[in-house]
Amino acid sequence: MYAVVTLLESNELMVVPSEWLSSDKRHCSWPPFKSPETCKEAVQNKLNPETEGKPWEKLRIIFLGEYGTFEKAKEGQKEFKEHKERSLDMESSATKRQRLENTQGIPNNQLQPLPPVTSASPSRMSADDKVEILQMLRDIKSNIQQNSTMLKKILSNNTVSEAPSSTSVPLKGIKANLKLPIRTLDDVNTTETELKNATTRKKYVKYLSGLGGVVPKDVIKNIMQQVLTDDLAMHFNWQGRGDKQAFSQLTLADVIRDAALKRKVIKGDCETEIKKYLSYAAARKKPKEQGGPGHEISNVISTSMDN
Numbered sequence: 001m002y003a004v005v006t007l008l009e010s011n012e013l014m015v016v017p018s019e020w021l022s023s024d025k026r027h028c029s030w031p032p033f034k035s036p037e038t039c040k041e042a043v044q045n046k047l048n049p050e051t052e053g054k055p056w057e058k059l060r061i062i063f064l065g066e067y068g069t070f071e072k073a074k075e076g077q078k079e080f081k082e083h084k085e086r087s088l089d090m091e092s093s094a095t096k097r098q099r100l101e102n103t104q105g106i107p108n109n110q111l112q113p114l115p116p117v118t119s120a121s122p123s124r125m126s127a128d129d130k131v132e133i134l135q136m137l138r139d140i141k142s143n144i145q146q147n148s149t150m151l152k153k154i155l156s157n158n159t160v161s162e163a164p165s166s167t168s169v170p171l172k173g174i175k176a177n178l179k180l181p182i183r184t185l186d187d188v189n190t191t192e193t194e195l196k197n198a199t200t201r202k203k204y205v206k207y208l209s210g211l212g213g214v215v216p217k218d219v220i221k222n223i224m225q226q227v228l229t230d231d232l233a234m235h236f237n238w239q240g241r242g243d244k245q246a247f248s249q250l251t252l253a254d255v256i257r258d259a260a261l262k263r264k265v266i267k268g269d270c271e272t273e274i275k276k277y278l279s280y281a282a283a284r285k286k287p288k289e290q291g292g293p294g295h296e297i298s299n300v301i302s303t304s305m306d307n
Contacts, residue, residue, distance in 0.1 A: 001017070003018050003025075004080060005021075006062040007030075010267045017046040025061075029049035031049070065131070083132070083135065088139075179194075181226055182229070182252075183231070187232075188250070192252065195252060205259045205262070209259040209262035216270065219273075220256075220265070224256075231285065233281035
């Protein structure tokens with residue numbers, strides 16, 4: 001048996017073996033592998049949830065459904081994703097409308113309406129109804145968080161990009177102890193060694209998560225600009241294909257994911273934006289070498305990008 005679950009920490013929809021779930025189906029054992037391909041093989045082969053005799057970490061989950069085969073579970077995962085995307089599209093339209101109303105001088109307390117919840121007797125509700133209501137509740141929570149963020153920005157007259165302030169003393173104090181940006185491959189190896197220390201790793205996460213940004217693109221751009229020079233970024237792509245090194249295998253990549261998560265950027269969006277940033281390193285560097293101020297590359301995924 002395989003189950004479809006939502007990982008509460010990253011809000012990702014995943015397929016996992018039913019054997020990895022706790023008896024109350026509120027927690028799931030999760031493999032420590034960094035490679036997505038290795039994790040997928042672990043799921044398909046239903047590996048025993050332990051490595052070298054040590055049990056895997058247990059993550060909090062929302063159980064969505066159970067299926068007899070891996071293929072059927074993947075189909076179920078696809079259906080849940082499509083439902084979630086439809087909900088996000090509706091929410092995005094409402095958010096855009098609210099922003100337009102705010103710019104036209106409509107009072108800030110007129111927040112976008114929350115999606116209605118249809119009342120129904122629990123005894124008459126099907127499993128699909130329960131899943132849909134659960135998803136609606138999660139959407140409402142996200143909606144409230146977005147409204148709160150929007151109001152804070154309106155009241156403080158911040159820009160949408162929320163660029164890091166040059167007068168931010170706490171962040172400067174933290175950065176003084178960090179060796180950023182990293183400029184050479186030797187420096188990468190040194191940083192990887194330093195990040196094995198839990199205290200040092202927390203300092204990196206705290207500094208990088210405080211660099212600002214609202215949408216995933218801005219969050220990751222702010223982080224990557226502080227972490228790597230463009231010269232060094234040209235030596236990497238996500239999977240290490242061709243003559244380049246694999247950024248996904250670095251502990252530094254895990255640190256960036258942790259920092260991004262504190263800015264509400266889920267793992268999938270974080271990795272997508274890192275891939276884009278690395279793929280455009282050479283294009284960013286070229287106008288600078290020609291003496292120009294440089295320009296921002298269009299945020300479109302290249303067909304040659306390393307996925």
